[in-house]
Amino acid sequence: MLPELTAGALDLIMNGTEVENPVFQILGHKRLASSSTGERYRLLVSDGVKSNSFTMLATQLNNLITDNILSEHSIVRINRYALSMVNNGGTQRRVMVILNIEVLVPGNEVGVVLGDVNSENAKSEEVANHAANKPNVVSQKPAAPAPAPKPTQNNNLNDSISSGINTTPIIALSPYQNRWVIKARVAIKSPIRTWSNSRGEGKLFSMDLLDESGEIRCTAFREQCDQFYDMIEIGEVYYISRCMLKPANKQFNNLKNDYEMTLTNDSEVIVCNEENEKIPNLQFNFMPISVIETTPKDELLDVLGIVKSFSDVQNLIARTTGRELKKRDVNIVDESNNMVSVTLWGQQAVDCDWSTNSVIAIKGAKIGEYQGGKNLSLVASSMLQVDPDIPQAHKLRGWFRTVGANTESRSLSTTNASSGMNVQWVTFQEADENKFGHQDHPSYFICKATVNLIRSENVLYKACPSEGCRKKVVDQSNGMYKCEKCQREFPNFIYRLVATANLVDWTGNEWATAFNEDAEILMKASAQELGELNEKHKDTFLEKIGAAAFKSYIFKLRYRMENFNDENKLKATIVNIQPINYKEYTEHLLNKIQELADIKK
Incomplete structure (x- = not known):
């Protein structure tokens, strides 16, 4: 025997009366225009007496439509719903939003329309017409009168406040x-x-x-x-x-x-001073760290990771404002054994006193790209929790203690010279022999090299002062400087560096370009400082550049074939510079010796 529909429930609901767990029949659905969170579906429902298409399915229930669970003629129980008001041709009209629904009998087991349905909006609603014109619509009266629906005074989502106004989900x-x-x-x-x-x-x-x-x-x-x-x-x-x-x-x-x-x-x-246990706390939609590698830049996502290492606080100077900034990079790993760097700024970078096994949960971390790798940073809307008391955090800590702490992780970032993109140690001779950069994509590698010299010509240029713009400005000879990209004139500019450096290792040498931040590391001075020296003390400026020679670093380089004046030319770019970590470099040399001598570890 089929369940009885809750006759008269639609009229009560649309007049503002709460009805507990009404039973309806689905007569059809209509897909509405897509939105940023997915499709929305409008339902035509019947209580056996009337049908109504001012019924919406909550987006989290869309799979019931796409998986054909809410098929035509299905008998369903509405366990939770909410009412909203919409403007319908100048008239305010209630819409029922279904938040929780249970299928009592699938549509293929019913096959007919129950009751003697009178659609109050069949003329104006396309979805109502669609259902009403079906050839297999038959009239079937219930065996016994349907029980009158019982109005309820309270609903979890419609609690009333002292003014008598019901709350809306x-x-x-x-x-x-x-x-x-x-x-x-x-x-x-x-x-x-x-x-x-x-x-x-x-x-x-x-x-x-x-x-x-x-x-x-x-x-x-x-x-x-x-x-x-x-x-x-x-x-x-x-x-x-x-x-x-x-x-x-x-x-x-x-x-x-x-x-x-x-x-x-x-x-x-x-x-609200009432008991509110049913209202949830912060909700996360955690994504594995591994998906960051293929997720586009600037996307926001929730991530859970355990701290494997972190840097000291770094003091930086903002190029546009001159303000001092504080920064710290924290490397987190999860059960996918992928590691990513999270950048903290300001007081948050100073205050964090985590151990190397603290679990952190981030709501709305922003994905960034730097030097071929991916990283995360916190934006104004991001939320970070340390050692949250949630099951996922306890599970992750157990994995780290038994497996992760002693396993080498694959880094998606470039927080140190040898991390990011799984790049290999290569000499200049090996890079040349293996035709690095000659393919359709750039080649990355790391090497220990020494700065032989830096060209002083064209090492400085005057750049646009707008944040994020690095274009060269044109001197208007009237005290103003024009940026062709921003199409604006400014009374000032900022200096930026483009250094062409000759690097040497024991196998050969290479000319490579270092842009502003990396060039500042080579010359141990800011672009602004060097620009002022160039204006006022040319000799000191040249001495500063000369002093950069014969210093050794770990370089991460990019080789890429570029076309200039119809001629292909291999271009080398410095994408990262780090001081030599002699322990790490020694381990690399030992591994290389073992490899060449065919010595097994």
């Missing part, structure tokens, strides 16, 4: 209506960031909000930043209303939501 938020209140936990709160550009200056912070149905990012600017930052605490639950919704910028937001929120002058944020 995050997944049901829509920019087409703004009379909603969400009850959500703050999983992440970023530091306050400031900006200054040609359009003005300001500040902002963002927070990631969670409830049982999903997650969403909320950002506060200027006055709202001052108003709400101090009152918002990570882990606390708040009622939030009267915010502006807009499409999420997926370049900087990897949350599973099509929209993001912005606090306005009308926004209200109220602390």
Whole structure:
């Protein structure tokens, strides 16, 4: 015997009355326009009396459609749903968003439409017409009157606050209506960031909000930043209303939501003092470190790793602002035995006092590329937890203690001279004999070499002061400098270095180009310092360049064939310079001797 449909439930639900676990029949579905988080599906459902197509399937349930589980004529129980308001031709209309659904009887076992269905919107809804015109629609009356649906007073996703306003699940938020209140936990709160550009200056912070149905990012600017930052605490639950919704910028937001929120002058944020155990804490969608190698630059992802090594804090000077920056690289590994470098900045780099077996979980790490390798960095919206109390972290620590700590990991980054891209030690003679760089792709290798000399001609140039732009500027002879790339004029410029160095090892020599940061290492001076010396003390400038000779380093080089004036020429570029780690270099020499002498370890 087939389950009875909950007759009259659709009218009650669409009038705002909660109905507990109604039983419906699926009469059809329609795929809506795709979005940044995937397709959305609209359902035509029936309670045996009426059908209604103002029903949406939550995106996390899309597989029920694509796997043909919610087939036509299926009988289902709705275990959890939420209501949202949409603008339908100028009229506000309720939409039921299905959050949890159970198939009681598959469609192929039913084969007919149950009840005497009267579709209230068959004329205007394409999906309703599609189902209503099916030739096998028959009328079947229930054997006994359907029990009247029981209204319920409370729902996990529709708790009421003191004002009597019901809360809306995050997944049901829509920019087409703004009379909603969400009850959500703050999983992440970023530091306050400031900006200054040609359009003005300001500040902002963002927070990631969670409830049982999903997650969403909320950002506060200027006055709202001052108003709400101090009152918002990570882990606390708040009622939030009267915010502006807009499409999420997926370049900087990897949350599973099509929209993001912005606090306005009308926004209200109220602390929730009730029990909130059902609202989850920070949710991770961990990806193996191995996938970073094939994931595009600037993508955001969640990663879990255990610290295998980390560098000392480095002090750097920002090229554009002249501010001092602090940086630390942390190498993390997971059970795929792949290792990646995570760059920490500022106070976070200074404060970390982790051991080499600390587990770190990062929400929203940004993938970067540097010198042929991949790395991770934390952006303003990223969240880092040390030794989180989650099952994945305990499992990873067990693997590291038994296997990982004593196993050589494959590095995806270039945090030291011999890491990244699995490059090999090669002499200049071996690189020449093996035609490095003559293929369709560049060749990378590392070697110990000594700087023979650096050409002083054209080692400096005046560059655009805009952040991220390295193009040469044109002197306008009026105190202004023009950048052809930015199409702007500036009253100032910054110096950058392009050093052509002759490197030698015991087998031969090679001319290689070192760009700004690597050239500064060779000459032990910043580009700005060398530029000022060139202007005021030419002899000292030349002495500084000359002093770079006869210094030895571990170089990572790239060979690539380039076409210049219709002539192919092999170009060598220095992509990384490190001081010689004599222990590491000695181990390399011993391995080479054993290999040449055919001595087994």
